[in-house]
Amino acid sequence: MLIQTPKGTKDILPSEVYKWQYIEKKISELCKSFGYREIRIPVFEYTELFTRSVGDTTDIVQKEMYTFQDKGGRSLTLRPEGTAGVVRSYIENGMASWPMPVKLYYNITAYRQENVQKGRYREFHQFGVECFGSKGPLVDVEIISMVSMFLDKLGIKDVELNINSIGCPNCRGEYNKKLLEYFKPHLDNLCGTCKSRYERNPLRIIDCKEEKCKVYTKDAPALLDNLCEECKEHFEGLKEGLENLGIKYNIDKTIVRGLDYYTKTVFEFVSKNIGAQGTVCGGGRYDGLIKECGGTDTPGIGFAIGLERLLMVMAGQGIEIPNPDPVDVYIATIGEKAQKYAQKLVYRIRQEGFSAETDLMDRSVKAQMKYADKLGAVYSLVIGDNEVESNKAVLKNMLTGETKDISLDTLIERLKM
Ligand code: HAM
Secondary structure, eight states, X not given: OXXXXXXXXXXXXXXXXXXXXXXXXXXXXXXXXXXXXXXXXOSEEEHHHHXXXXXXXXXXXXXXXXXXXXXXXXXXXXXXXXXXXXXXXXXXXXXXXXSSSEEEEEEEEEEOOOOOXXXXXXXXXXXXXXXXXXXXXXXXXXXXXXXXXXXXXXXXXXXXXXXXXXXXXXXXXXXXXXXXXXXXXXXXXXXXXXXXHHHXXXXXXXXXXXXXXXXXXXXXXXXXXXXXHHHHHHHHHHHHHHHHTTXXXXXXXXXXXXXXXXXXXXEEEEESSSOSOOEEEEEEEOTTHHHHTTSOOOOEEEEEEEHHHHHHHHHHTTOOOOOOOSOSEEEEEOSHHHHHHHHHHHHHHXXXXXXXXXXXXXXXXXXXHHHHHXXXXXXXXXXXXXXXXXXXXXEEETXXXXXXXXXXXXXHHHHHO
């Protein structure tokens, strides 16, 4: 057991890490152009933060959190998502006094003890953004357009945007009554968790993953058909804004999302090509959350993209991520004199910002060149006593096989060309 990763976790090996770095670079470019600044939050928080924000009738809180006690007897939980921590930080750091809106992004690991399957892990990565302070649909459109632009820039094509509105506490009162009426005759057939949700938060039943509940949830009344005037108008504004930017969407009345903090706009970007776990991005508005967590009443909205799923979609579409050349030049050596010479030369090349390698294993020249090939070195040189004395060597382009006699003094200049 000790020599295996825990179930649902993965190493990202050097041969894969360039893909992640590529995505991370695209994230920071995107966020810069939309005016979002990075925030880094702790991996664990007090458990109460999640029970209050994500909601104590959600699957995440009821079934999936990694919760433990520290030595002081306090209950802590590994973050199952980023929004709660960012909201906590917003309140704790007095961001309400910052120029509005406050736009933040994060690139984090998150932890959920779920049934592991393709695209569903226990440790996974999320790129998320949160925007605080604006309540109109303009910001909803901006946030959604950000995801859509990100997917475009990565060359992703087969992902659809589904939107819905789940209203505000005003519309929920009447709607909850309708839900209770609808589920009442089926109550005995629902799973145990949903039976308890019936009294406490019937909307949660709609999001249940149990097959026996899904039989009834598919025909349940939809919140979208029960919105108050303000929420209706907000949803109209959202649709109009998306149309204005030419962003295609479907209306999906069944989206309720797996977290309790949402109000009004909810949305998901879904790929049909990566199997059951096709939701690459989920997000929405949470106008009551900051107040619920003890801050002043401030609206908010955000999204999170699952990076494992994003990479799966890209792989599925055959999108190649450029793999930067790991080594610019490999310097093979023969003899001690050459080794010392190469040691200095490699150091100077690295100082200039290029990558260079030389033998550290006392290998034969043939073995060194084989290694250079495996490293994917762009250029190679062999240095022996003659080369040290004459200050000249043969530079080989490993990609084309082309060779050139060069003066060793000019090597760095050549790399710069
Ligand atoms: P979420 O829908 O729970 O929303 O997660 C967002 C995304 O994270 C999902 O669409 C999926 O791509 C990825 N994800 C979730 N669970 C897993 C898992 N077990 N394995 C792999 N990927 C997973 C949130 O977390 C909200 N905080 C989003 C948000 C931000 N809403 C407003 N602001």
